[in-house]
Amino acid sequence: MEDFDYNHSRTELHFGRGRREDVGDVTAAYGDEAHLVTTRSAMQESGVLDDVVESLEEADVSSSVFDDVDPNPTLKTVVGCVEASDDPEVVVALGGGSVLDTAKTAALSIAAFGGTPTKEQVWDYASGDLSVDVAAPVVAVPSTSGTGSHVDPWAVVTNEEETAKVGFGGRPLVPVEAVVDPEIAMHMPPELAARTGFDAFCHLNEAFVSTRNDPVTDALALRGVEEVGNHLSDSVEGDSHARDEMTVVDTLGGFCETTAGVIATHALAHGVGAFHPEVAHGDALAAVAAEVVDYNVENGDDETKRRYGMLAERLGAPVADRKLDAPLAGDAFRELMEDVGVATSLSELGVKEAEIESIAANAAVYMGPAIRANPTEIEKDDLVSVLEKAY
Ligand SMILES: [Fe+2]
Numbered sequence: 001m002e003d004f005d006y007n008h009s010r011t012e013l014h015f016g017r018g019r020r021e022d023v024g025d026v027t028a029a030y031g032d033e034a035h036l037v038t039t040r041s042a043m044q045e046s047g048v049l050d051d052v053v054e055s056l057e058e059a060d061v062s063s064s065v066f067d068d069v070d071p072n073p074t075l076k077t078v079v080g081c082v083e084a085s086d087d088p089e090v091v092v093a094l095g096g097g098s099v100l101d102t103a104k105t106a107a108l109s110i111a112a113f114g115g116t117p118t119k120e121q122v123w124d125y126a127s128g129d130l131s132v133d134v135a136a137p138v139v140a141v142p143s144t145s146g147t148g149s150h151v152d153p154w155a156v157v158t159n160e161e162e163t164a165k166v167g168f169g170g171r172p173l174v175p176v177e178a179v180v181d182p183e184i185a186m187h188m189p190p191e192l193a194a195r196t197g198f199d200a201f202c203h204l205n206e207a208f209v210s211t212r213n214d215p216v217t218d219a220l221a222l223r224g225v226e227e228v229g230n231h232l233s234d235s236v237e238g239d240s241h242a243r244d245e246m247t248v249v250d251t252l253g254g255f256c257e258t259t260a261g262v263i264a265t266h267a268l269a270h271g272v273g274a275f276h277p278e279v280a281h282g283d284a285l286a287a288v289a290a291e292v293v294d295y296n297v298e299n300g301d302d303e304t305k306r307r308y309g310m311l312a313e314r315l316g317a318p319v320a321d322r323k324l325d326a327p328l329a330g331d332a333f334r335e336l337m338e339d340v341g342v343a344t345s346l347s348e349l350g351v352k353e354a355e356i357e358s359i360a361a362n363a364a365v366y367m368g369p370a371i372r373a374n375p376t377e378i379e380k381d382d383l384v385s386v387l388e389k390a391y
Pocket residue numbers: 147199202203266281
């Protein structure tokens with residue numbers, strides 16, 4: 001066996017229905033002044049925001065609130081989020097991936113600048129010019145099941161002026177606590193359950209074939225992929241047991257992307273997102289996922305093929321020989337996508353054929369680590385041909 005290091009999440013996890021009641025006590029361990037980041041509509045309408053505010057009040061934690069997070073948070077969103085805070089000791093993030101990423105980036109800004117940063121200062125971190133070595137503690141309360149952001153060190157921010165959607169991060173951005181309450185996830189409409197669940201699926205399957213994989217990540221990823229096969233479809237239908245299970249899948253995906261990273265699938269999806277901020281991350285992933293699998297199976301070495309054979313097997317495909325039956329993986333992905341109703345092509349997302357070159361170039365420039373973690377070499381021209389097949 002090759003040497004490996006496994007650096008797991010530092011997040012203390014609290015799972016269970018109704019556990020949002022514990023957010024106040026969990027937060028109070030970090031201070032009595034919090035900044036609560038959330039979204040205006042979804043969390044307010046469901047009453048979940050009231051429950052969390054009440055829990056904070058009962059624990060004597062005062063909080064400022066920022067509830068204006070957009071679906072693809074921009075530098076402006078982050079600056080606005082910090083501006084709305086009042087020198088907090090801890091940041092509480094209640095929402096989906098955009099909220100968690102905004103809160104994490106705000107927590108970094110609060111600790112690094114001690115006040116409201118400029119957009120340029122936030123971009124210095126997001127673009128990798130400065131490394132992340134401080135952040136205020138974050139308590140994550142995810143409302144969707146898929147981004148893994150409650151246990152990972154990444155945040156995704158869009159630079160609205162440069163058409164760049166980048167993932168960046170560092171260990172201080174890993175939330176210190178996560179309260180995972182499946183009752184909150186029950187409020188997801190079916191299409192959100194499908195898209196976020198597919199995102200989790202990608203974190204798992206991409207980490208499993210990544211050049212950075214390790215035996216511990218492998219075990220978590222395979223278990224997660226199997227649970228996606230067992231539960232994602234029922235979760236989309238609203239089945240409560242399946243929604244419970246998908247909160248675990250989401251968390252496993254977060255661990256796996258932390259330790260082994262993601263590959264060309266996420267790189268291309270970010271490229272799509274940079275040009276089409278209106279396209280949901282899960283749909284952008286779904287549009288390209290099967291074509292990346294086909295490319296990797298066709299061009300991969302024996303180990304890569306064997307790994308895709310194992311993924312196909314976990315999704316229930318009739319695999320007799322893992323290496324020889326690796327081509328079944330692409331079809332297993334397509335079957336899952338049709339089953340849960342996520343996008344299956346770029347054209348249906350409104351992407352223009354003329355944008356393919358730019359999307360590939362953008363992915364190559366801004367998502368270098370993911371391109372390098374792809375199990376087979378994938379150059380810009382290859383990215384273009386994958387996107388053309390996905391069109
Ligand atoms: Fe993702």
